[in-house]
Every structure is written in C-alpha cells, then in structure tokens.
Amino acid sequence: MEDKNFYITTPIYYVNGDPHMGHVYTTIASDVLARFKRLDGYNVHFLTGTDEHGLKVYQAARDKDMTAQELTDQCSQKFRDLGKMFNFSNDDFIRTTEDRHKKGAQALWKKLEEAGDIYLDKYAGWYAVRDEAYYNEDELYEDEQGVKRACPTGAEVKWVEEESYFFKLSEWQDRLLEFYEKNPDFIQPQSRKNEILSFVKSGLKDLSISRTTFDWGIHVPGHESHVMYVWIDALTNYITALGYPDEKAPLFEKFWPADIHMVGKEITRFHCVYWPAFLMSAGVQPPKKVFANGWMTVEGEKMSKSVGNVITPETLIERYGLDGSRFVLLRIAPFGNDCDFSHEHAVNMINSDLANGLGNLAQRTLSMIVKNCDGIVSARNALTSEDKDLLDEAYQMLEGVRVEFDAVRLHKGFEVIWKVVSAANGYIDAQAPWTLKKTDPERMGVVLSVLAEVIRCLGLIIQPIMPDSSEKLLDQLEIPQNERNFMHLSPEYALKAGTTISQPQGVFPRIVEEDAA
C-alpha cells in the first residue's frame, strides 16, 4: 500500500516577546490535526519554530539592552518550553538562526536570481516594523494623533528609502491567478480567498526583498551589505526544515509539498501570494493548502498589555487544566472565524461538554460496572435496535470527524463527537440500567457493556484533542497500548466480555467558579 504522508506547519513565531494565548491557539489546532492524522495511519511531519531575524526582533533586543542573539536564544527557548507545557507533538522545531536554515534560504535566493526574478534598485515607501511589511499609500490611514498607520492591522508605518533588491512579483500575477484557479482549495477559508484574489487582481508591485540599514538577518549571497527581508527568510523555513536545498533529502521527498500551512489571518498575503511566487520561481512546488485561523480577542477586546487582558499560557493551564485548555480554545467558535474568549464561556463549555457530558457518561457507566457487575464487562448478547443504533453511531463517528478535520472544520468535527456523547447520555437515561438492576440484571449488563464500548470509541477519537484525559479513560477500560489507533475504532476490536474495570477516577472535573476566579 502507498505510504500516506502528511506535513503540517505552524507560523514560526517572532521572538520579540513572550508567547501568549494567540500563539497557543494556532499551534493547538495544528497539533490536533497532526495527532489525528498519525492515529489515522499517516506518516506525519509537524513543524513549528521561531522567526528570529528582522528589524522587529533587533529593536526588541536593543530596547531590552540585550544582543539580538541573546534575546532570540532566550525567547526561542520559551516557545520550546510552551510546547512541552501544552503537550505539542511537533516533530521538529526550527530556528531561523540555525545554519541549516541560513544555507537553505541563501540557496533559494540564488534560484530566484538565476531565474531572472531579482534586480537591484532603490526602495522608497512605507514600512511597518510591527508587521515587518511594506504597504502602499492606498492602504494607509492617519489616526487621531496624525500617526500614519497601515490598515487593517493598525501598525505604525515609517517612510523608508534605501538600496534594495527586488523580486519581480509584478510578473507573477497571471501565474498566481492561474495557480489559484487550478487549486481551488489552496486558500481557506473562503473569506480569506476572496481577499487574496482581489489583492492579486488589483495588480502586484515588485517586492523589496533586502535591507541595508541593519544587519540582523541572513546575508544576501554575493552582496554582503544586504540582509534578506525577514519574510523571504522566514517563509523558507518550511522547506529548509526538510533539508532544502537538497531536494533529494528524505524528508523533502517524503513531505513536500506541505499539506497545510496553518497561519493567522493577518499573514495570508505572505503565504498565499509571496510564498507560492517565490517557490514557483525557484522551480519548487507550492504547498497544497494555507488555512487562516481567525483572531482571538478576550472579553471583546484585543489582547494587549495596556488593557491588561493578556491571558498567558500558564494562566490558561492553571484555570482549565491542560486538556481543558486545548478543548476550550478549539470549541469556542467555528474554526477560521474570529472568536472571543471569555472565562464564563470557557467554564460553561468545560462543565457542560466535558464534566456533565462526556465525564458523567464515563463515570456513571464505569462505576455501575464496578458496583453491579463486579467490575466485569458483560457479553453483548441479544442486542436491541437501540443498542445497535448507538454502536453504529459510535463506529461511524470516525468517518464524520475525518471529513470535517480534512476540511479543517475542527468545530464540526467536535460536533460529530459530541452528538455521540449526547446519544449515549440519552440512551443511558432511556435504558435506565439502575432500574434494570432489580428487574433484569442480565439486560443491565448488556446496556452497560454497550455503553462501555461506546466510551472506548469516544476515548479513542478524543485522543488528538485531549491526549492526557483520553489516556486515562482508555487505561480505565484496559485498552492495550497497541490498540489505540483509529483502525481500532471498529467492532473487530470491540471491548471484550470479561474485561475487568477497576474503580474509575473522574477524568473531567467540574470547575467550581470560586476556584477558577
């Protein structure tokens, strides 16, 4: 059988400040997809890392009285630590200050030069350090204090004039439009696609791709007074991490083109316009898909230090636990849309979906098996249509989630799973095994056994979302480690009669408001 490969990446994060909830949001979504694909039989390569060059990082270091290298070393480590804290399953972590990356970025530059797509000129225009982006005059507005800002990001822009190398982006307009047409799923969701299409259709200007006024960057090969524009450097991480420029490198052969670049919506232009143009110019295939997640605000406001509403990754974990945080961030809104995080909403979701929904289902079922069946799972004999319907729903769940996750509709995937949780809770209430205990103990054993099998299926399918809790649940059901892939989500591997269950521990605790405040 042909190997199934899946390559997913997060943006590489700037090291000018500490990681926050927004960074965690994109990486959790990517982690869930990476874990899902692994369990679904794919060879997965999941990449994240840090973007360490450019003026923004250089200035942040200067403001902190540190060298750029000291700041990047310190801050990159914080992003790595964050990965451990949130149980991210990335296979690699790239830093753009590593030699493997510098070598690859310079090689890409040379390819663009050989293709005749680079020329030297003078740049005179607007630049926003915060976005590390060039803006056209028609993209700007003045705030109340008369400061020129870029719309829609609101970053302050400054006039820049310097010698610069340019990439002939203007010549790529038709080829890009043709590429989008042939690859209709390249940009997702649709709203972002519309923005990109109208941006490209309105005409592309050549892009300044080097700077001379500071030198915290990768030197332009053969022109040492220039450093590469941080975005050409940064985007290249997706291929240098696979061994580029060696296109025969095992990882490159296996995983390029990437299946998904997961990014925040504010950086789609870089990923959907510049990146495919650079790659096509260098004779490398563009990625298959760029998915842009929406922006997260907190209690209706943009997260900012001055408002004092920044939620640190540590606070999230303290309040909601590791798996609770992972769950809440992805369940909060349709994935791809902007979303607003509120403590109240988070507590509600944890209490209703996790503690009352899945947690209560598992706890009720497993403790009844312990109490009333000596902890032994009964044979599932003489199944009724209700039993069969519930089991069928549990076995069909995988296909439903697969379809939704493949389309990066994470919230819809969650709905498929929680539909089964509700069906199982409805079933337990309708069958009332606590009554059957007196009237028909044999039937009670069957009902509890059906439920235990459904819980096994649920425990398997939630692994990508909540790796720790699912492990506890599957351990309680004595599911062997080598029977925890999605191929085991079928009747063939059903929980065997005679399996012994020990006294269950609640896996999804309720949050009591006073504790969390």
Ligand code: MSP
């Ligand atoms: N270094 C560039 C990316 C280069 S990729 C080749 C960059 N870095 S960043 O540190 O600013 O991280 C931006 C990313 O963090 C966003 O694209 C998004 O994925 C995530 N988010 C940061 N804040 C966010 C929110 N408030 N809400 C949702 N995601 C946000 O841009």
